Amino acid sequence: MAQAQVQDKPRRAVESGVPDNQQYLHPLLKKNYGNWKYHDRPRPGVLHHVAHGGDEVWTVRAGTQRQMDIHTVRTLCDIADQYADGHVRFTIRSNIEFMLSKQQRVAPLIEALEGAGFPVGGTGNSVTMIAHTQGWLHCDIPGTDASGVVKALMDELYEEFKREEMPNRVHLSTSCCEINCGGQADIAIIVQHTKPPKINHDLVANVCERPAVVARCPVAAIRPALVNGRPSLEVDEKKCICCGACYPPCPPMQINDPVHSKFAVWVGGKNSNARAKPTFMKMVASGLPNNPPRWPEVSDIVKKILYTYKEDARAWERLSDWVERIGWPRFFEKTGLPFTKYLIDDWRGARANLNASTHIRF
Numbered sequence: 001m002a003q004a005q006v007q008d009k010p011r012r013a014v015e016s017g018v019p020d021n022q023q024y025l026h027p028l029l030k031k032n033y034g035n036w037k038y039h040d041r042p043r044p045g046v047l048h049h050v051a052h053g054g055d056e057v058w059t060v061r062a063g064t065q066r067q068m069d070i071h072t073v074r075t076l077c078d079i080a081d082q083y084a085d086g087h088v089r090f091t092i093r094s095n096i097e098f099m100l101s102k103q104q105r106v107a108p109l110i111e112a113l114e115g116a117g118f119p120v121g122g123t124g125n126s127v128t129m130i131a132h133t134q135g136w137l138h139c140d141i142p143g144t145d146a147s148g149v150v151k152a153l154m155d156e157l158y159e160e161f162k163r164e165e166m167p168n169r170v171h172l173s174t175s176c177c178e179i180n181c182g183g184q185a186d187i188a189i190i191v192q193h194t195k196p197p198k199i200n201h202d203l204v205a206n207v208c209e210r211p212a213v214v215a216r217c218p219v220a221a222i223r224p225a226l227v228n229g230r231p232s233l234e235v236d237e238k239k240c241i242c243c244g245a246c247y248p249p250c251p252p253m254q255i256n257d258p259v260h261s262k263f264a265v266w267v268g269g270k271n272s273n274a275r276a277k278p279t280f281m282k283m284v285a286s287g288l289p290n291n292p293p294r295w296p297e298v299s300d301i302v303k304k305i306l307y308t309y310k311e312d313a314r315a316w317e318r319l320s321d322w323v324e325r326i327g328w329p330r331f332f333e334k335t336g337l338p339f340t341k342y343l344i345d346d347w348r349g350a351r352a353n354l355n356a357s358t359h360i361r362f
């Protein structure tokens with residue numbers, strides 16, 4: 001009977017997901033939803049949409065630091081109230097966009113944004129704001145602060161955000177561990193652990209669910225063990241690929257290390273289907289020091305790749321298209337990056353994996 005009552009009662013939606021966006025749209029965007037005639041870009045950082053009915057909307061895009069304090073958010077909201085009738089939205093790469101119904105407000109808005117330290121750009125063939133993961137602010141497993149790397153790198157690439165001078169758009173990303181958020185990007189900076197985890201045996205029995213940790217390891221390198229008479233774990237270091245997957249469910253398996261947690265740079269990832277299929281990134285530099293607060297070694301390599309691509313790629317080639325055309329040996333020759341044994345996927349399961357390393361080209 002209880003079962004019948006459950007079935008009679010319609011299941012109610014849990015209202016904790018993304019809200020309906022229509023209620024927040026700029027009135028002109030709502031009115032002309034799906035009814036646009038064309039759009040163009042009068043200058044970097046500004047989009048201009050024209051509807052079939054003749055309505056026009058200007059969108060001004062500015063870069064933000066993504067993780068913002070309340071004072072910065074208030075500054076942006078004040079600018080929105082003053083110039084854009086309070087209408088803003090954020091892009092997936094943490095840019096803020098202001099929608100305007102009057103062209104004469106565009107220039108004063110740009111002046112106000114730049115005056116407050118927010119660069120206007122990121123449209124068309126520019127280097128967009130770097131997508132980054134949560135870092136120390138929100139996550140419990142980072143090996144570095146992703147937002148710190150972003151800040152250091154965007155300071156160096158500031159002008160490339162404000163101009164549209166790349167062959168195609170360039171998406172950059174950073175990840176503060178090897179296994180989670182990240183995602184595909186034209187150039188990605190990813191933490192790279194180089195030593196197996198160190199186990200604090202005194203804590204394992206209190207903190208970790210041992211079967212869950214054993215199951216988590218992708219190469220079956222973890223076994224339950226008795227250490228000093230207490231239940232703990234042990235790692236077969238010959239098998240361990242230093243991925244860090246055991247650390248989130250079992251923090252006593254400490255893998256973050258100031259010296260041995262390093263950075264790797266990957267290139268050629270793409271999510272979109274435009275012009276060519278989506279592609280996976282491939283590692284092109286490894287073992288770079290995790291060197292806050294400016295990470296100069298990482299910036300040098302990213303700039304080397306970026307400016308070689310800018311110089312050498314044909315119009316509209318994404319970074320992956322460019323490498324596909326010239327081939328991986330020429331990529332290493334042109335960028336001057338050394339091809340080392342660390343870039344070869346020599347894991348014994350590699351034959352069955354995604355063939356994501358560069359070695360299949362050699």
Ligand code: SF4
Pocket residue numbers: 133134135139140141142143146175176177178179180181182
């Ligand atoms: S990339 Fe890893 S460490 Fe960084 S926020 Fe995501 S899950 Fe946390």
Ligand code: SF4
Pocket residue numbers: 196197216217218219220221222235239240241242243244245246247255
């Ligand atoms: S770091 Fe990865 S491979 Fe090594 S023991 Fe932990 S889960 Fe297994």
